[in-house]
Amino acid sequence: MASQKLPCWLMKSEPDAYSINDLKKEKETIWDGIRNYQARNLMRTMQIGDQVFFYHSNCKPPGIIGLMEVIETNLIDPTQFDDQSKYFDPKSKRENPRWDCPRLKYVKTYGEILSLKEISNIFTPEDLILVRKGNRLSVIPVISKVAKKLLGILENIE
DNA sequence: GCCAACGTTGGC
DNA sequence: GCCAACGTTGGC
Numbered sequence: 001m002a003s004q005k006l007p008c009w010l011m012k013s014e015p016d017a018y019s020i021n022d023l024k025k026e027k028e029t030i031w032d033g034i035r036n037y038q039a040r041n042l043m044r045t046m047q048i049g050d051q052v053f054f055y056h057s058n059c060k061p062p063g064i065i066g067l068m069e070v071i072e073t074n075l076i077d078p079t080q081f082d083d084q085s086k087y088f089d090p091k092s093k094r095e096n097p098r099w100d101c102p103r104l105k106y107v108k109t110y111g112e113i114l115s116l117k118e119i120s121n122i123f124t125p126e127d128l129i130l131v132r133k134g135n136r137l138s139v140i141p142v143i144s145k146v147a148k149k150l151l152g153i154l155e156n157i158e
Numbered sequence: 159g160c161c162a163a164c165g166t167t168g169g170c
Numbered sequence: 171g172c173c174a175a176c177g178t179t180g181g182c
Contacts, residue, residue, distance in 0.1 A: 012168090036166095036177075058168055116169075136167045136176055 006147040007051035007067065009042075010140045011104075014058045020066040020109050023054070028105040032077045033087040035099065039139040046070050046102050053142065053150070056113065063115035064154065072103035111157045114150070122149065 011031065013019070023029055034040055047070065054066040077099040079087035092098040119128065127146050142150070 014168090038177085062169070138167085 004151075005049065005051050006144050007053050007151065008142055008144070008147060009046065009050060009070075010053040010055050010064070010142050011068070012055040012057040012138045012140075015056045016059070019056065020054050020106075023066075023068065023104070023106045024109060026106075028071060028103060030075055030077070030103045031101045032079045032099075033085075034077070034101060034138060035087060035089070036137065039137050040099060040101075042137075042139045042141060043102055044074065044100065046073050048073060051107070051147075052104060057138075061113060061115040061117065063113040063117075063119065064110070064150065065113045066109040067107040067154075068104040069107050070102050071105045074100050075103060077101045110154045114154055114157070119150075122153075 018029070031043070034043065050070040052068040052070060053064045054068050056062055056065050076097045077087070079085040080089040080092045080097060080099045081094060082088055083090075087099075089098060123146060127143070
């Protein structure tokens with residue numbers, strides 16, 4: 001897999017809400033429900049073909065479990081106009097939608113989760129904003145040095 | 159623009 | 171359940 005593109009994003013989801021297995025079944029999904037401007041702005045810079053680590057959060061243990069790929073960008077998040085949705089945003093107007101998102105496809109599930117604890121042991125906080133205390137972003141850019149190392153470890157536990 | 163109060167995220 | 175670290179809101 002020498003030609004494989006390095007992942008440059010990490011996106012979190014609580015497996016109770018949406019897991020890697022859900023994505024595997026659906027094959028692809030729109031990553032809707034992001035209601036944080038910083039995360040949204042990061043998603044707006046995504047490119048088709050970008051590789052994305054799938055991170056299971058708020059579970060035991062939390063960590064990287066799989067890989068996804070961006071297949072479409074800048075889609076309007078439909079949940080913002082759905083008053084039945086928990087992500088409904090009454091301030092967002094159809095003529096000027098506030099929230100958008102990419103479409104992602106399933107690539108693979110790793111043999112084991114790479115836990116946050118292991119990740120924290122491998123990297124310095126400067127290497128990985130993921131492990132910086134207080135980072136509550138659900139969309140995180142991953143620098144290539146870190147992505148390369150993570151991928152090396154993850155490919156070996158398959 | 160400041161900042162206090164409040165809400166959310168997510169590891170532990 | 172606790173709490174740190176943010177982000178958001180709204181009065182001034």
